[in-house]
Amino acid sequence: xxxxxxxLSAAPRLAGAASPFDWTRPVPALTLALFLLPIGAxxxxxxxxxxxxxxxxxxxxPGLAPWRALFDQPGLERSVLVTLVSGIGATxxxxxxxxxxxxxxxxxxxxxxxxxxxAPLLAVPHAAAAIGLAFLIAPSGLxxxxxxxxxxxxxxxxDVASVNDPWGLALTLGLTVKELPFLLLMTLGALGQVGARxxxxxxxxxxxxPTTAWLKTVLPxxxxxxxxxxxxxxAFSLSVVDMAIILGPSTPPSLAVLVLRWxxxxxxxxxxxxxxxxxxxxxxxxxxxxxxxxxERLVARAARPWxxxxxxxxxxxxxxxxxxxxGRTAALGAVGLGLASLLGIALWSFAWRWRYPDVLPTxxxxxxxxxxxxxxxxxxxxxxxxxxxxxxxxxxxxxGCLEREQRGGRRPGRGALWLLYLPLLxxxxxxxxxxxxxxxxxxxxxxxxxxxxxxxxxxxxxxxxALAEPYRSLDPRYGRAARCLGAGPxxxxxxxxxxxxxxxxxxxxxxxxxxxxxxxxxxxFLGAGRVATLTTEAVALSAGGDRRVLAVYAFLQALLPLLGxxxxxxxxxxxxxxxxxxxxxx
Amino acid sequence: MNRGLRLLGAAALAAGLAGVSPAPAAQPLTxxxxxxxxxxxxxxxxAWAGDERVNAYIAWVGAxxxxxxxxxxxxxxxxxxxxxxxxxLAETAAGKxxxxxxxxxxxxxENFATMKDNGLLYGPFVEALPNFALxxxxxxxxxxxxxxxxxxxxxxxxxxxxxxxxxxxxxxEETPASVRGLAEWAAAHPGRFTYPAPPDFLGSTFLKQAxxxxxxxxxxLQRPVEDxxxxxxxxxxxxxxxxxxxxxxxxxxxxxxxxxxxxxxxLDDGELDIAVSFYPSEAQSLIDNGRLPESARxxxxxEGTIGNTHFVAIPFNAQAKAAAMVAANFLMSPEAQARxxxxxxxxxxxVLALDRLDPAQRALFEAIPAGPATLxxxxxxxxxxxxxPSWMTRIEAEWARRYGA
Numbered sequence: 001x002x003x004x005x006x007x008l009s010a011a012p013r014l015a016g017a018a019s020p021f022d023w024t025r026p027v028p029a030l031t032l033a034l035f036l037l038p039i040g041a042x043x044x045x046x047x048x049x050x051x052x053x054x055x056x057x058x059x060x061x062p063g064l065a066p067w068r069a070l071f072d073q074p075g076l077e078r079s080v081l082v083t084l085v086s087g088i089g090a091t092x093x094x095x096x097x098x099x100x101x102x103x104x105x106x107x108x109x110x111x112x113x114x115x116x117x118x119a120p121l122l123a124v125p126h127a128a129a130a131i132g133l134a135f136l137i138a139p140s141g142l143x144x145x146x147x148x149x150x151x152x153x154x155x156x157x158x159d160v161a162s163v164n165d166p167w168g169l170a171l172t173l174g175l176t177v178k179e180l181p182f183l184l185l186m187t188l189g190a191l192g193q194v195g196a197r198x199x200x201x202x203x204x205x206x207x208x209x210p211t212t213a214w215l216k217t218v219l220p221x222x223x224x225x226x227x228x229x230x231x232x233x234x235a236f237s238l239s240v241v242d243m244a245i246i247l248g249p250s251t252p253p254s255l256a257v258l259v260l261r262w263x264x265x266x267x268x269x270x271x272x273x274x275x276x277x278x279x280x281x282x283x284x285x286x287x288x289x290x291x292x293x294x295x296e297r298l299v300a301r302a303a304r305p306w307x308x309x310x311x312x313x314x315x316x317x318x319x320x321x322x323x324x325x326x327g328r329t330a331a332l333g334a335v336g337l338g339l340a341s342l343l344g345i346a347l348w349s350f351a352w353r354w355r356y357p358d359v360l361p362t363x364x365x366x367x368x369x370x371x372x373x374x375x376x377x378x379x380x381x382x383x384x385x386x387x388x389x390x391x392x393x394x395x396x397x398x399x400g401c402l403e404r405e406q407r408g409g410r411r412p413g414r415g416a417l418w419l420l421y422l423p424l425l426x427x428x429x430x431x432x433x434x435x436x437x438x439x440x441x442x443x444x445x446x447x448x449x450x451x452x453x454x455x456x457x458x459x460x461x462x463x464x465x466a467l468a469e470p471y472r473s474l475d476p477r478y479g480r481a482a483r484c485l486g487a488g489p490x491x492x493x494x495x496x497x498x499x500x501x502x503x504x505x506x507x508x509x510x511x512x513x514x515x516x517x518x519x520x521x522x523x524x525f526l527g528a529g530r531v532a533t534l535t536t537e538a539v540a541l542s543a544g545g546d547r548r549v550l551a552v553y554a555f556l557q558a559l560l561p562l563l564g565x566x567x568x569x570x571x572x573x574x575x576x577x578x579x580x581x582x583x584x585x586x
Numbered sequence: 587m588n589r590g591l592r593l594l595g596a597a598a599l600a601a602g603l604a605g606v607s608p609a610p611a612a613q614p615l616t617x618x619x620x621x622x623x624x625x626x627x628x629x630x631x632x633a634w635a636g637d638e639r640v641n642a643y644i645a646w647v648g649a650x651x652x653x654x655x656x657x658x659x660x661x662x663x664x665x666x667x668x669x670x671x672x673x674x675l676a677e678t679a680a681g682k683x684x685x686x687x688x689x690x691x692x693x694x695x696e697n698f699a700t701m702k703d704n705g706l707l708y709g710p711f712v713e714a715l716p717n718f719a720l721x722x723x724x725x726x727x728x729x730x731x732x733x734x735x736x737x738x739x740x741x742x743x744x745x746x747x748x749x750x751x752x753x754x755x756x757x758x759e760e761t762p763a764s765v766r767g768l769a770e771w772a773a774a775h776p777g778r779f780t781y782p783a784p785p786d787f788l789g790s791t792f793l794k795q796a797x798x799x800x801x802x803x804x805x806x807l808q809r810p811v812e813d814x815x816x817x818x819x820x821x822x823x824x825x826x827x828x829x830x831x832x833x834x835x836x837x838x839x840x841x842x843x844x845x846x847x848x849x850x851x852x853l854d855d856g857e858l859d860i861a862v863s864f865y866p867s868e869a870q871s872l873i874d875n876g877r878l879p880e881s882a883r884x885x886x887x888x889e890g891t892i893g894n895t896h897f898v899a900i901p902f903n904a905q906a907k908a909a910a911m912v913a914a915n916f917l918m919s920p921e922a923q924a925r926x927x928x929x930x931x932x933x934x935x936x937v938l939a940l941d942r943l944d945p946a947q948r949a950l951f952e953a954i955p956a957g958p959a960t961l962x963x964x965x966x967x968x969x970x971x972x973x974x975p976s977w978m979t980r981i982e983a984e985w986a987r988r989y990g991a
Contacts, residue, residue, distance in 0.1 A: 074983075437676050549638060
């Protein structure tokens with residue numbers, strides 16, 4: 001695909017294509033400028049204190065003292081280990097399930113219905129999913145209650161660490177369940193661009209088994225398209241805070257939680273340790289991504305003989321069937337676990353009393369809903385407005401950047417645009433302190449401009465992530481045909497590219513909107529604590545630990561993104577209801 | 587924890603901030619000036635918002651302030667008070683010495699000490715507030731001394747906390763009367779008690795409580811830690827106690843709940859029989875709220891438990907100082923204090939001396955209903971003073987070294 005694109009780009013410009021003003025020309029520079037300032041401030045805000053200097057706030061003498069203090073912290077090695085186990089483990093697990101499921105089930109009807117099932121899981125905030133899962137698998141949780149005490153004999157909950165286990169396995173499970181839908185949806189989107197049907201048909205006609213055919217012909221083309229989403233999942237899983245607090249161990253917790261704890265310690269000198277910890281976290285993420293990239297090469301090299309060897313996968317048909325079944329079971333298990341967590345949360349939101357070992361609440365109440373619905377309009381409106389602003393701006397900028405690549409003929413990914421991913425890699429807490437100081441200096445803190453800007457920092461990378469590959473790998477022949485028919489670049493953009501890319505565009509917007517709705521720290525820091533969104537309210541209340549209140553907020557928080565995802569699914573289907581080809585792009 | 591770094595950092599920080607802070611603040615406002623300037627001001631009150639009842643109470647305060655003084659109250663909802671401290675810090679770092687975003691902050695202990703040490707607080711303003719005269723500073727010495735740090739009129743007392751234990755009377759017949767008794771109970775009922783992992787304040791308070799009972803000379807704890815040898819000698823009985831206690835705890839003492847609320851949730855889930863609490867009215871309030879079983883009850887220790895006070899303070903760069911003073915005064919009023927003590931609204935004990943109130947004001951407190959888990963004031967036992975903060979810091983560090991890794 002890349003080769004085709006290069007060839008097209010190198011082709012001489014067609015007559016009549018040049019327009020007097022090309023609005024996309026300044027967009028990449030503008031986007032980078034919007035990013036560089038806060039990223040610079042954010043990284044400085046992390047790095048300088050890590051080496052003993054905090055802007056404006058005199059620290060100790062610059063030096064390595066914060067690092068020595070960091071490595072003196074008890075439990076640091078263990079904490080790093082837990083972080084790596086859960087972060088890399090969850091990413092590997094989610095990826096393996098996606099591959100196994102797609103390879104084994106790409107022909108099933110379930111596969112096509114998947115988006116609808118995944119949308120709620122994608123929309124529900126991480127903290128809520130974690131609380132739901134914790135309630136499901138805890139020793140006093142729903143699963144144990146289903147068999148207690150009549151079958152298990154446990155009159156009291158068993159004293160077993162099925163959540164908050166010292167190795168972070170519950171956290172790994174939670175991350176897998178929550179990241180799987182994102183990865184699966186990104187994969188489904190990419191599959192549409194790969195054009196899997198032709199190679200599959202060819203391979204099948206040459207006698208390859210369906211799973212083998214998929215692994216040998218589709219996966220190698222698919223992988224480059226989902227590489228960046230995988231890195232994002234990896235970075236996110238390594239630095240997640242809310243899920244780690246709920247599902248992860250506490251003595252010691254994962255590194256991101258430790259950093260947050262140091263940052264919030266009333267003893268201000270611990271901020272230097274926190275900054276060093278945040279830098280270490282940044283390093284961990286970078287190292288994990290490098291490790292993953294190395295793994296990619298090794299796997300690709302090791303798999304080459306197998307790929308080219310011509311094995312049809314028929315030598316051991318039982319094995320292939322077993323693998324298919326395993327993929328299907330793992331995927332359905334993970335999605336089922338996620339949906340069951342949501343069900344538990346739903347029950348809690350209507351519960352008044354619900355103790356072990358009751359399988360259902362013993363008394364019900366609408367009280368939790370009634371209390372939270374007061375004053376919801378303003379909070380919901382702020383959340384919606386903020387999310388829409390950030391998403392629309394992000395969409396315009398991303399489309400501008402991507403369109404610029406097409407028109408300027410530059411090979412994507414070679415420029416400075418990778419900088420856009422930095423906000424996803426750095427731990428928010430240290431990063432945002434620098435951004436906050438910048439905003440206060442510019443006298444923007446507490447205003448909408450700073451708030452939208454800060455959301456943009458996290459929304460735009462995801463929009464880019466979701467849109468870049470579909471945009472870049474749209475078959476260039478469409479564009480060429482349009483240009484041959486005399487369409488200028490704008491007409492090509494509006495009449496050909498954007499309509500053809502409507503599905504990924506809307507999906508990218510839905511992802512961006514969901515990211516905005518979920519932002520906690522940026523809203524808190526840049527809003528000077530004065531702007532209340534559904535998420536700031538939910539997180540503030542979560543400190544009290546009332547499952548019923550959290551359950552209500554989980555739904556309120558999930559509602560807006562869910563509507564976004566449903567719109568992203570339903571709108572193209574409705575718009576293209578008369579165009580069969582556009583309905584199911586292959 | 588590297589103590590050298592902490593001290594060095596704190597010292598450097600204080601020195602550095604002095605350069606950025608405003609010249610010694612102008613004369614604090616008098617009460618008359620505050621009353622005069624408050625109407626029309628918008629007051630951004632930064633307060634922990636983890637409890638719906640607390641939030642509802644603060645909303646009520648807002649309505650009353652609007653009626654009484656024409657002040658518009660905005661509750662800036664925090665998960666951690668350090669967020670507000672951090673914001674004042676960021677503003678200071680950016681040279682914003684007036685028109686700051688935090689007008690009033692709910693705090694105590696370490697956060698107060700930090701802000702006071704770094705000159706981030708406005709005042710002294712508390713003596714100027716008329717309702718401060720009603721505060722029981724004699725019998726509640728913690729209204730003037732916050733974790734051994736004198737308040738010096740920089741924070742106004744708002745409510746009282748006292749360490750206590752919540753238990754499920756359906757499962758526990760006889761409650762322990764001392765920290766040692768608690769260990770014996772745990773040995774007889776393995777896996778049914780735990781405490782939140784320090785540095786959660788409730789977990790740290792439990793450790794300090796144990797230290798006060800177990801150490802030889804508890805008076806030492808009122809002064810800063812002198813050196814390693816002294817700390818080791820004074821805390822040796824505490825670590826010996828934990829060595830025997832931990833194997834008997836929930837999850838064998840290898841895991842600890844992350845917070846107080848998480849631990850009370852475990853009590854409700856039936857995973858625990860005894861949990862730690864810092865508010866004697868909390869149990870009743872949670873029963874009323876459907877979050878603990880009807881059989882939940884409270885017990886305290888015979889020799890007394892640690893008590894402290896929580897406060898409100900005004901940052902040096904606050905925008906609405908007059909409104910903040912007016913609000914702090916209202917929070918100490920009999921009307922506000924009686925509502926706060928009512929478990930249906932909150933259940934947080936008053937800082938006022940009831941004998942200084944007139945009969946109508948006293949009647950407000952007498953009308954508060956008592957539930958089955960409410961203990962009368964005379965059964966709350968003696969109040970033990972918080973040790974000096976340096977003990978807490980070092981105990982947390984030592985605990986993390988022994989059990990946090």
